[in-house]
Amino acid sequence: MTILPVISEVRGRPVVAPMARPFTTASGSVPAAPLLLLDVITESGVVGHSYVFGYTPAMLPAMASIVRELAPELIGEPIAPTRRTQELQGRFRLLGMQGLLGMVVSGIDMALWDALGKLTDQPVAGLLGGEPVALRAYDSYGMVDPQRDERALRDSIESGFQAIKIKIGYPDAARDVAVVRWVREIIGPDIELMVDYNQSLNPPEACRRVERLREFDLYWVEEPVAAEDLAGHSSVRRATGARVQTGENWWFPRGFQAAIAASACDFAMFDIMKIGGFTGWMLAAGQAQAVSLPVSSHFFVEASAHAMAVTPTADWMEYLDLAGAILLDPCRPVDGHVTAAGPGLGITWNEKAIARYAV
Structure with missing residues (x-):
């Protein structure tokens, strides 16, 4: 019987990393990536890595503090990801898993799976019963500018992407239409096009705007209303016939369960940092299969590629x-x-870069 090594240290290191393509949404801009890098160190020398996204650098100190507070709960315990995650969920049952705590717990879960993969010399996809496979991906843009982004969009298509997502939700609905029309003309009719409103509209305005986009053959319309407004998402679906995507802001599998009950979407988008790491993702993937909802990933391409490889209804990365x-x-x-x-996750830190971007 293999005895799992025990955890000797858990640490979180905040960085603000430059991005090759910073992005702007209807709800704010992300000029660089505020990340908390997580290391789960074992007595055997195996180290599990993962990272979580803070949305704004202002959240990084609080997230790092949560890691320090959780560390004593983990030190001395084996690197058994599902068991450790269940224990942390039980420990904070009264508080709940929403917010920064849930993000950090999900990140620890990912790091534990990474450590287990390194220990066994397997990719996490293999530990989950599958294997790495080539997954179709869409190139994800923010709000695009015709003067600035035409070459980048053409480069995306020339490099092999068969789908593009852009963010809209401009103050003027006519601007939404103009930008979507311009992108459709650039990429042509055979490339899938998705749009993301980033929760910027109320249901009546969402219905009005989505109707004006009908001619552009959109693959999905993402988060047209506030993420927690499941009834609003459902009403947009019913009123417009548009295929609605949401899910990146569901907290753990029960958040997905609520969306299913509300008939909120045609597609599910799992954020591995909010759905509960790999442990939560696998539970949610079973729910998606049971109701035949296609699943796409949100951010975290390194980890999501493992999770999507074992998701029965996998759609787009x-x-x-x-x-x-x-x-x-x-x-x-x-x-x-x-x-x-x-x-594991195939993640190796560039320590020189980490030192440069540390905050």
Whole structure:
């Protein structure tokens, strides 16, 4: 019987990493990636890595503090990801898993799976019963500018991407229409096009705007209303017939359960940092299969490629590089597809870059 090594240290290191393509949304801009890098160190010398995204640098000190507070709960325990995650969920049952705590717990879960993969010399996808496969990906843009972004969009298509996502939700609805029309003309009729409102509209305005986009053959309309407004998402679906995508802001599998009950969406988008790491993702993937909902990923391309490889209703990978600047071997698409690396998550820190971008 294999005895799992025990945890000797858990640490979180905040960085603000430059991005090859900073992005702007209807709800704010992300000029660089505020990341908390997580290391789970074992007595045997195996170290599990993962990272979580703070949205704004202002959240990084609080997230690092949570890691320090959780560390005593983990030190001396074996690297058994599901068991450790269940224990942390039980420990904070009264508080709940929403917010920064849930993000950090999910990140620890990912790091534990990474450590287990390194221990066994397997990719995490293999530990979950599958194997790395080439997954179709869409190239994910923010709000695009016709003067600035035409060459980049053409480069995306020429590199093999078969789908593009852009963010809209401009103050003027006519601007939404003009930008979507321009992008459709650039990429042509055979490339899938998705739009993301980033929760910027109320349901009546969402219905009005989505109707005006009908001619552009959109693959999905993402988060047209506030993420927690499940009834609003459902009403947009019913009123417009548009295929609605949401899910990146669901907290753990029960958040997905509520969306299913509300008939909120045609697609599910799992954020591995909010769905509960790999442990939560696998539970949610079973729910998606049971109701035949296609699943796409949100951010975290390195980890999501493993999770999507074992998701029965896998649809699209989102390709948006948050961490490439602090990795020795960043995950890069090949002919519009992303394949998981290993062992573990295939993550190796670039320590010189981390020192440069540390905050």
